[in-house]
Amino acid sequence: MRARTLFASLLLSAPLLAQAASSDYPMEPIHPDLDDKPSLQAGFALYTNYCLGCHGMKFQRYERTADDLGIPHDVALETVVPAGMQIGALMKTAMDSEDAKPWFGAPPPDLTMVVRVRGAEWMYNYLKTFYIDETRPFGVNNAVFPNVGMPHVLLELQGIQRKGCVQKPIILPNGGEKRDPLVPGKPITEEKCGELYVEEGTGRMTPAEYDKAMYDLVNFMFYTSEPARIQREWLGVPVLLFLIVLGCFTYLLNREYWKDVH
Numbered sequence: 459m460r461a462r463t464l465f466a467s468l469l470l471s472a473p474l475l476a477q478a479a480s481s482d483y484p485m486e487p488i489h490p491d492l493d494d495k496p497s498l499q500a501g502f503a504l505y506t507n508y509c510l511g512c513h514g515m516k517f518q519r520y521e522r523t524a525d526d527l528g529i530p531h532d533v534a535l536e537t538v539v540p541a542g543m544q545i546g547a548l549m550k551t552a553m554d555s556e557d558a559k560p561w562f563g564a565p566p567p568d569l570t571m572v573v574r575v576r577g578a579e580w581m582y583n584y585l586k587t588f589y590i591d592e593t594r595p596f597g598v599n600n601a602v603f604p605n606v607g608m609p610h611v612l613l614e615l616q617g618i619q620r621k622g623c624v625q626k627p628i629i630l631p632n633g634g635e636k637r638d639p640l641v642p643g644k645p646i647t648e649e650k651c652g653e654l655y656v657e658e659g660t661g662r663m664t665p666a667e668y669d670k671a672m673y674d675l676v677n678f679m680f681y682t683s684e685p686a687r688i689q690r691e692w693l694g695v696p697v698l699l700f701l702i703v704l705g706c707f708t709y710l711l712n713r714e715y716w717k718d719v720h
């Protein structure tokens with residue numbers, strides 16, 4: 459009975475554990491897609507360019523990644539694998555975690571499984587919500603992970619994002635924008651504070667391009683958090699076909715057995 463009570467309370471507390479990783483920021487949804495190979499490849503390149511310097515993926519090899527993502531080895535060696543690394547090497551970071559502690563306060567954790575722990579949605583919104591905050595050591599804060607000790611390494615792509623007051627169109631209950639009755643087409647706006655906005659022209663990417671790049675990066679990290687998923691999804695089709703064929707034979711055999719009974 460005791461063990462059962464313990465088991466039940468563990469089961470009941472599972473949603474609480476899952477809750478711990480969430481924040482009250484209104485999250486934008488994301489739907490990872492492991493069939494989208496170009497997206498996964500773009501995410502892989504972004505990861506090695508912008509993240510691997512600090513965060514390793516020590517449970518992932520370049521070779522397996524290239525194979526799963528459909529990248530020929532020579533292309534991978536030329537484009538994504540850091541110079542001097544073998545294709546069979548683990549995706550470790552060159553940063554020494556002992557060095558990193560005094561630099562950042564907290565050492566950058568390994569990110570192989572982070573999406574399994576935090577969720578793809580959390581990750582996507584985290585990467586989109588770094589904003590200028592002069593009171594922080596690196597001059598930036600994060601809306602999803604307040605006071606995180608990571609600099610905004612993608613600032614050159616996204617541009618300067620600030621938190622402040624912006625004019626936003628008033629949204630009607632039917633989802634449309636409230637319009638000015640005197641000037642056709644002009645939306646009526648109201649000031650909203652505590653909103654994130656990117657200063658136009660400060661980044662290499664438009665907001666839409668940045669969103670797509672972050673989608674690709676999170677899609678890639680979704681893949682590394684459970685690489686077997688790619689094969690498992692692919693395996694499902696032959697397994698189902700096999701079951702259907704087996705089903706036909708079982709039916710025929712069954713008919714054969716009962717033929718003489720009637």
Ligand code: HEC
Nearest residue numbers: 508509511512513562564565566567572606607608609611
């Ligand atoms: C200059 C080094 C540096 C680079 C480059 C960097 N990070 Fe970080 N990152 C850190 C540090 C330091 C922390 C730990 C911060 C803390 O715990 O307060 C961190 C924390 C994180 C976390 C939170 C992990 C957790 O679960 O607590 C995520 C997620 C993350 N980084 C993702 C990324 C991604 C994705 C990239 C590439 C776009 C990246 N980082 C590039 C230094 C870096």
